[in-house]
Amino acid sequence: MTPDEDVTSLADALEDKRNRSTDSGPAVSRALIADSSGAETTFVVRSLPVTELGVGDVLVAVSWSSVNFKDSLASRKDGRVARINPLVPGIDLAGTIVAPGNSGLQPGAPVVVHGYDLGVARHGGFSEYARVPAEWVVPLNDGLSLRQAMTLGTAGFTAALSVIALEEHGLTPGRGPVLVTGATGGVGSVAVSILASRGYQVTAVTGKPDAADWLHSLGAGGVIDRAGVGDPARPLQKEIWAGAIDNVGGQTLAAVLASMRYGSAVAASGNTGGTALPTTVFPFILRGISLLGIDSVQCPIDRRREVWARLANDLRPPLLDDLATDEVDLDGVPEALARIHDGGNRGRTLVRLR
Incomplete structure (x- = not known):
């Protein structure tokens, strides 16, 4: 062996040592990194030392993540969501335990x-591995594959929370029709499917006329344009909806509140239509409407695990696989983030890590 071959062999050995798995997991993780240090956010896919993934006693081998509207905000310099820079985005993930830490789970x-x-x-989840605290981990119940878990993801979890909140308020299929705004988005499309499977008469609201057939296939009985919700400038309108799931906010939510039936409720979780709510007190004090805030971020872990157990059972959408309309690898994530930010997304976009 020549001296040059000796040097090459030694370099290869050192590289292999840096990258091979150890008892506690791998040394590096391939990840998408968003860097907002410059005038605009840039993206690069590269290997990141697992030691730099953050503090947490559980190491997860990520199989799937998904693209959410919040991910698009966290990946933009003007998004005002990310709190560290550079950042590996991805607000959800599904995978298998590598190092269990204090989770009580097995590798x-x-x-x-x-x-x-x-x-x-x-x-976050746009990485082959993730390190997280044990108290964040939800064991995946039988009935959902890892891919199906991310077809649901944060969006499906939020939709399930919304349905549960309305039913805990007293909503039943016999009470009347239910409205879902932002119906082609992740939360909306899952909500349409869950509600329809539970026997509700669902009307889907969308600004995408070409999505009507798809929404009907998910179970929507009616599909209307945003203008069909009503005039947000009128504080009270004809009583139509026995319940509503709003993923838009702004003027759309104001119009929804004005057309709710007496004593009904709206589960609200989105702000793509704006954070201001141009309404009056009349829907609340004259019709007894309840506005139920839905938070999937800080939801307590016991509640979180209960909801995921139900998503694998009675809240499981019957056409779950049809909700995944696109699948990308890490290189395709930046384009998917831009598409969802610009409102061009339909259903759920999955990110394949393995």
């Missing part, structure tokens, strides 16, 4: 992690 156990500071104040 290889399938899990879901989402919310809290994931993909916002600490590196």
Whole structure:
């Protein structure tokens, strides 16, 4: 062997030592990194030392993540969501346990992690591995594959929370029609499917006329344009809806509140239509309407695990796989983030890590 071959062999050996797995997991993780240090956010896919993934006693081998509207905000310099820079985005993930820490789970156990500071104040799911606190980990119940778990993801979890909140308020299929705004988005499309499977008469609201057939296939009985919700400038309108799931906010939510039936409720979780709510007190004090705030970020872990157990059972959408309309690898994530930010997304976009 020549001296040059000796040097090459030694370099290869050192590289292999840096990258091979150890008892506590791999040394590096391939990840998408968003860097907002310059005038605009830039993206690069590269290997990141696992030691730099953040503090947490559980190491997860990520199989799937998904693209959410919040991810698009966390990946933009003007998004005002990310709290560290550079950042590996991805507010949810599904994978298997590598190092269980204090989770009480066994290596290889399938899990879901989402919310809290994931993909916002600490590196998230757009990475082959993730390090998280044990108290964030949700064991995945039988009935959902890892891919299906991310077809649901944060969006499906939020939709399930919304349905549960309305039913805990007293909503039943016999009470009347239910409205879902932002119906082609992740939360909206899952909500349409869950509600329809539970026997509700669902009307979907969308600004995309070409999505009507798809929404009907998910179970929507009616599909209307945003203008069909009503005039947000009128504080009270004809009583139509026995319940509503709003993923838009702004003027759309104001119009929804004005057309709710007496004593009904709206579950609200979105702000793509704006953060201001141009309404009056009349829907609340004259019709007894309840506005139910839905938060999937800081939802307590016991509640989180209960909801995921139901998503694998009675809240499981019957056409779950049809909700995944696109699948990308890490290189395709930046384009998917731009598309969802610009309102061009339909259903759920999955990110394949393995």
